[in-house]
Amino acid sequence: MVATEQDEPLARALERPYRHGFVTDIEADALPPGLDETTVRAISSRKREPEFLLKWRLAAYERWLAMPRPSWAHLRIEPIDFQALSYYSAPKSQQGGPKSLAEVDPKLLETYEKLGVPLHERARLAGVAVDAVFDSVSVGTTFREQLAKVGVIFCSFSHAVQHHPELVERYLGTVVPPGDNFYAALNSAVFSDGSFVYIPEGVRCPMELSSYFRINARNTGQFERTLIVAERGSQVSYLEGCTAPQRDENQLHAAVVELVAHDDAHIKYSTVQNWYPGDEQGRGGIYNFVTKRGLCAGARSHIAWTQIETGSAITWKYPSVVLRGDDARGEFHSIAVSNHFQQADTGTKMIHLGRNTTSRIVAKGISAGHAHNSYRGLVRMGPTAAGARNHTQCDSLLIGSQCGAHTYPYVEAARDDAVVEHEATTTRISEERLFYCRQRGIDAQEATALIVGGFCQSVLEELPMEFALEAKALLAVSLEGAVG
Amino acid sequence: MPDWKEPIVNDEQTLLQVNDLRVDVGERNVLKSISLDVAAGALVVLMGANGSGKSTLGLTLAGHPRYRVVGGRARFAGQDLLALAPEARARAGLFVSLQAPPEIPGVKNNLFIRTALNAVREARGEAPLDAFDFLGSAREAAARLGLPESLLGRPVNDGFSGGERKRNELLQLALLQPRLALLDEIDSGLDVDGGRAVVQLVQDLRAKGTAFIVVSHYLHLIESLAPDAVLRLDQGCIAERGDAGLARELARTGFAAATEAVEG
Numbered sequence: 001m002v003a004t005e006q007d008e009p010l011a012r013a014l015e016r017p018y019r020h021g022f023v024t025d026i027e028a029d030a031l032p033p034g035l036d037e038t039t040v041r042a043i044s045s046r047k048r049e050p051e052f053l054l055k056w057r058l059a060a061y062e063r064w065l066a067m068p069r070p071s072w073a074h075l076r077i078e079p080i081d082f083q084a085l086s087y088y089s090a091p092k093s094q095q096g097g098p099k100s101l102a103e104v105d106p107k108l109l110e111t112y113e114k115l116g117v118p119l120h121e122r123a124r125l126a127g128v129a130v131d132a133v134f135d136s137v138s139v140g141t142t143f144r145e146q147l148a149k150v151g152v153i154f155c156s157f158s159h160a161v162q163h164h165p166e167l168v169e170r171y172l173g174t175v176v177p178p179g180d181n182f183y184a185a186l187n188s189a190v191f192s193d194g195s196f197v198y199i200p201e202g203v204r205c206p207m208e209l210s211s212y213f214r215i216n217a218r219n220t221g222q223f224e225r226t227l228i229v230a231e232r233g234s235q236v237s238y239l240e241g242c243t244a245p246q247r248d249e250n251q252l253h254a255a256v257v258e259l260v261a262h263d264d265a266h267i268k269y270s271t272v273q274n275w276y277p278g279d280e281q282g283r284g285g286i287y288n289f290v291t292k293r294g295l296c297a298g299a300r301s302h303i304a305w306t307q308i309e310t311g312s313a314i315t316w317k318y319p320s321v322v323l324r325g326d327d328a329r330g331e332f333h334s335i336a337v338s339n340h341f342q343q344a345d346t347g348t349k350m351i352h353l354g355r356n357t358t359s360r361i362v363a364k365g366i367s368a369g370h371a372h373n374s375y376r377g378l379v380r381m382g383p384t385a386a387g388a389r390n391h392t393q394c395d396s397l398l399i400g401s402q403c404g405a406h407t408y409p410y411v412e413a414a415r416d417d418a419v420v421e422h423e424a425t426t427t428r429i430s431e432e433r434l435f436y437c438r439q440r441g442i443d444a445q446e447a448t449a450l451i452v453g454g455f456c457q458s459v460l461e462e463l464p465m466e467f468a469l470e471a472k473a474l475l476a477v478s479l480e481g482a483v484g
Numbered sequence: 485m486p487d488w489k490e491p492i493v494n495d496e497q498t499l500l501q502v503n504d505l506r507v508d509v510g511e512r513n514v515l516k517s518i519s520l521d522v523a524a525g526a527l528v529v530l531m532g533a534n535g536s537g538k539s540t541l542g543l544t545l546a547g548h549p550r551y552r553v554v555g556g557r558a559r560f561a562g563q564d565l566l567a568l569a570p571e572a573r574a575r576a577g578l579f580v581s582l583q584a585p586p587e588i589p590g591v592k593n594n595l596f597i598r599t600a601l602n603a604v605r606e607a608r609g610e611a612p613l614d615a616f617d618f619l620g621s622a623r624e625a626a627a628r629l630g631l632p633e634s635l636l637g638r639p640v641n642d643g644f645s646g647g648e649r650k651r652n653e654l655l656q657l658a659l660l661q662p663r664l665a666l667l668d669e670i671d672s673g674l675d676v677d678g679g680r681a682v683v684q685l686v687q688d689l690r691a692k693g694t695a696f697i698v699v700s701h702y703l704h705l706i707e708s709l710a711p712d713a714v715l716r717l718d719q720g721c722i723a724e725r726g727d728a729g730l731a732r733e734l735a736r737t738g739f740a741a742a743t744e745a746v747e748g
């Protein structure tokens with residue numbers, strides 16, 4: 001009785017508007033729903049792909065057919081009817097692909113404008129190069145020419161397949177093989193577009209690179225594929241953002257991201273994920289099943305994942321690093337927010353193979369409403385990883401009493417000299433803390449923002465400045481009305 | 485500096501008026517009937533045995549959600565206090581110190597206090613203080629209260645000793661400059677210097693017009709504060725009203741004897 005009364009102000013206002021829920025009314029060239037070998041061939045032929053890629057897709061499709069769906073995550077997932085989805089949708093105006101930004105359909109430009117991702121020339125002011133992916137295809141990449149001057153390739157995946165097939169063939173699937181898991185296999189069979197980045201030896205990429213993914217069409221899965229290769233001694237910082245319209249039915253997003261860092265290369269990969277999370281009753285929202293993995297192939301290479309996950313009905317995502325080169329370093333900094341009926345099962349894997357490899361994991365989970373948030377992490381110290389070290393920190397913040405946080409840290413150490421440290425904390429925005437703030441004149445909303453801000457500070461600091469501000473605003477919106 | 489000495493909106497020149505206040509906590513009726521008036525700049529001492537309702541009165545006036553008003557009324561600075569949200573009460577000038585203020589992990593003390601102060605200043609129609617100006621006055625106030633400056637940069641009350649938490653409450657009192665402050669056993673856990681700092685701060689704020697309700701068991705503090713009135717609470721009612729003489733009497737005989745004397 002008392003508990004119910006206490007929670008009332010917390011539960012009362014678990015409402016939040018999703019600001020990116022609009023639909024762009026645009027004519028699309030879409031494949032009919034359903035998935036079989038013909039679908040795979042149709043996607044490949046629409047994209048005029050070379051033979052090797054079609055074969056690769058078909059092999060992945062064969063693998064996928066034989067694979068069971070993963071069920072180990074702490075998630076409640078309605079069965080997905082893979083035959084009810086359409087696997088390809090492209091705005092008609094984009095057929096053949098845009099040659100330059102001037103040719104991009106104004107409706108699409110407007111869409112990205114609304115999303116706060118201007119693709120116009122004035123985006124130059126922001127100093128960030130953007131590749132925008134709309135449903136299944138890339139609609140435009142900015143700054144491509146400027147980047148080409150220093151040898152950086154930044155383009156849509158389709159463009160790379162046409163213009164740099166040797167790089168695609170050499171690296172595709174080397175970090176996430178098609179048979180890695182159920183969703184990676186599905187992606188390998190039907191992926192339609194995504195971003196491709198190549199940084200040549202010794203080049204420090206002169207600007208932030210950014211991809212913006214947007215799901216628009218109904219009943220369409222988005223299966224993008226990103227591949228980033230950093231040659232010896234190069235550096236790149238890459239950001240991705242995601243949104244989707246507000247729809248009652250669930251939509252599927254199953255991406256694959258592969259990173260390859262050679263000797264002394266440094267890749268920083270940041271995500272601000274804000275897919276539509278579903279409504280307060282848990283209707284609709286994106287199912288986000290993503291496989292992200294980086295390979296520290298060379299000595300002293302360094303890969304850092306930073307993610308701010310506020311959207312999606314279900315997030316199933318474990319950006320990982322395989323530390324193969326000696327003295328390589330892997331990092332994972334994460335904030336996962338789940339509100340209402342959102343479910344997040346996210347974490348990382350740090351696979352230490354090289355000598356003196358180090359990894360650091362900082363995972364912050366925020367749960368509000370009826371949401372569940374799980375951290376799942378694996379630290380594996382292989383027999384060759386002499387002197388390897390890991391430090392893991394998992395912090396959970398609970399808002400109200402209906403939500404839950406779970407931590408599943410797995411450690412597999414094949415060596416006695418491996419150093420694996422784990423710290424975990426749980427904090428609740430309790431009625432007492434809230435009352436204390438309010439007694440001093442700070443209302444519940446502002447108190448929550450203060451507490452959430454303090455909780456997330458160390459991860460937000462990892463983001464490039466302009467994205468840190470956006471992420472902070474997004475966190476505030478995500479938890480709007482979570483208390484008081 | 486706010487000047488609360490201006491004419492009070494209320495007809496009776498009374499800042500706080502509590503009439504027949506009755507409060508339940510859970511299933512238990514804790515305050516049976518409390519009536520009391522506090523004029524601007526006045527200082528009232530509340531005494532009484534453990535469980536007599538002193539803290540309940542403070543938390544009820546502050547609007548703690550677990551303290552349910554079942555009867556009576558309370559007016560504060562011309563407003564219906566009980567109709568206001570806790571933050572609105574604070575912004576109207578009510579400060580209630582907590583016996584055990586909670587820690588707020590991850591939120592730096594100076595940010596917390598500045599946010600509170602700016603919320604209150606906004607309600608008073610004053611311009612917000614920037615971090616620099618705030619830090620100047622916070623450092624000065626902390627030094628006067630014997631609070632190590634390093635605690636300003638630490639998370640609120642996180643790892644603070646009992647005495648440091650009390651001093652941190654006093655720091656907020658000093659900076660917020662409320663119209664009425666209810667100090668609930670602010671002296672317990674404080675050393676001699678801390679006790680002196682309380683007396684000095686109360687005198688300074690009273691000179692500017694702040695009224696006080698002070699809950700304390702310590703005669704020395706009560707006498708130093710020169711109260712206008714001393715009230716004894718017993719089982720959720722005000723059993724006796726007097727002056728500093730009553731506090732001396734209670735200190736000598738104890739609460740049990742006082743209850744007997746009145747009832748017998």
